[in-house]
Amino acid sequence: VHAPTRAQALARTRAALHETVLLGCGTNIAFLGRLLMHPLVQNGEVHTSLIQEHLPSLQRPPPSPATLYAVVAAAALSSASVEQAADAVPPLHAAIGAWRN
Amino acid sequence: MRHFVRLEQQDFAVALIGPRLERRLLLDDLVLDAELQRHHGTQATVRVDGVVRPIHLAVAGDRVLVWLDGEVFDAAVLEPLALYAGMTAAASGLEARAPMPGCVVALPVAVGDIVRAGETLVVIESMKLEVNLRATSAGRVVAISCDVGRNFDKDAVLVLLAAHEGGEHAATD
Numbered sequence: 001v002h003a004p005t006r007a008q009a010l011a012r013t014r015a016a017l018h019e020t021v022l023l024g025c026g027t028n029i030a031f032l033g034r035l036l037m038h039p040l041v042q043n044g045e046v047h048t049s050l051i052q053e054h055l056p057s058l059q060r061p062p063p064s065p066a067t068l069y070a071v072v073a074a075a076a077l078s079s080a081s082v083e084q085a086a087d088a089v090p091p092l093h094a095a096i097g098a099w100r101n
Numbered sequence: 102m103r104h105f106v107r108l109e110q111q112d113f114a115v116a117l118i119g120p121r122l123e124r125r126l127l128l129d130d131l132v133l134d135a136e137l138q139r140h141h142g143t144q145a146t147v148r149v150d151g152v153v154r155p156i157h158l159a160v161a162g163d164r165v166l167v168w169l170d171g172e173v174f175d176a177a178v179l180e181p182l183a184l185y186a187g188m189t190a191a192a193s194g195l196e197a198r199a200p201m202p203g204c205v206v207a208l209p210v211a212v213g214d215i216v217r218a219g220e221t222l223v224v225i226e227s228m229k230l231e232v233n234l235r236a237t238s239a240g241r242v243v244a245i246s247c248d249v250g251r252n253f254d255k256d257a258v259l260v261l262l263a264a265h266e267g268g269e270h271a272a273t274d
Contacts, residue, residue, distance in 0.1 A: 023143060023159040023166040023173060030172050060172065063109065067169060069133065070154050072106045073126055074147040075165040075176040076115040077137035078158055082178065085102045086117035086124060 006044060010036055034058050103127075105179040112179075143168075197234040197260040203227030205247045205259070214242045215265055222260040223247065234259065241265040 001016055003009035017033045035041060035058055040050060051058065063071075076082050103114040116127045126135040126149075136148045143157040157168035167174045207224040210216060221233040222242070240262030247259045 018171050021143065021157045021168045023157060023168060024161070027173070033171055063172070063174075066149070066152070068108060068111075068113075069128060069131075070147050070149050070152075070156070071167045071169060071174045071176055072108055072113045072115060072128055073133065073135040073149050074137055074145070074156055074158060074167050074169075075106045075108070075178055076104065076117075076126060076128075077135060077147070078139075078160050078165055079104065079163075079178040081163075081180060082104045082115060082117060085104065087121070088102075089118075 007042070010042060030060060031058065034060070103181055105181065106176050107179060108174060108176040195238065195240055195262040195264060196258045197222045197236070197262075199225065199227075199253050199255055199257045199259055200232070200234075201227045202253065202255050203232075204252050205249050206231060208245065208247070208249055210242050210245070210260065212242050212245055216240060216242060216262065222262075225253075225259075236262060238262075239265060 001009060001012040003012050014033055014036045017029055017036070020029050022029065035051070038050075038054065038058065040046065040054070103116045106113045106115050114127075114129055117124045118127050118132070119125050126133045134148075134150050137145060137158075138148075139145045139158070143159055145156050145158045146153055147156050148154075154169060159166040163178045163180075165176045165178060167176060203225045204227075205223060206226045209224070210220075210222055216222065216236045217239045218236055220236050222236055223234045223245075225232050225234060242260060243263045244261040245259070246257070246261070247253055253259065
């Protein structure tokens with residue numbers, strides 16, 4: 001990417017990384033995104049042992065409950081077998097809600 | 102019946118509840134108003150209690166890969182029966198599991214046989230060594246998932262037993 005200033009170029013790189021989706025194999029896309037947002041990189045104070053020294057602050061923060069629930073919901077709702085299990089419940093029982101014998 | 106979604110080393114119990122057109126997602130003990138809309142390719146949106154989030158989704162068997170806000174999450178949807186079946190057979194010692202990859206040399210038992218604890222179920226060869234896999238408890242042979250001369254991987258279940266009441270008695274005959 002190109003931009004007139006360093007800050008704009010970093011922002012565009014960050015946006016490009018954020019738009020890059022690769023499912024099925026591990027990538028360091030998210031890590032590179034966090035690295036670009038690091039204050040030292042933003043200020044241009046980059047040196048070769050920066051990652052080693054600041055590794056803890058570059059690790060992925062634990063996901064929030066809202067994020068976990070969104071992922072669990074997506075996984076459950078995309079599963080045919082979860083849907084089939086719900087379809088197998090008679091309408092009368094389904095109307096009762098979560099109760100199961 | 103609850104399925105489990107395994108995510109970040111945690112198991113979340115999930116089920117869809119309610120009539121077909123007003124399904125809600127039961128997640129552990131929370132009832133969520135949740136909806137998934139698939140769009141073009143991997144693109145989708147998930148709405149949980151009114152909050153809509155764009156995601157990317159790829160499903161491969163029971164594995165679901167979810168991209169959300171720049172991070173990729175690897176989730177697995179587990180059938181409750183599969184989860185419990187794996188627990189019980191292994192815990193009760195009713196299976197002969199391959200300790201390492203190898204080849205079957207002899208199969209002294211057949212399906213339906215009653216075996217006593219300590220009886221050889223299958224003779225395998227691994228690393229130039231013959232090893233007898235013995236029954237750790239008495240039982241009836243219900244499945245043999247190997248054949249003489251065939252290769253298997255580590256942790257393959259070669260012979261499966263079912264608990265048998267007369268197992269101990271048969272040993273004294």
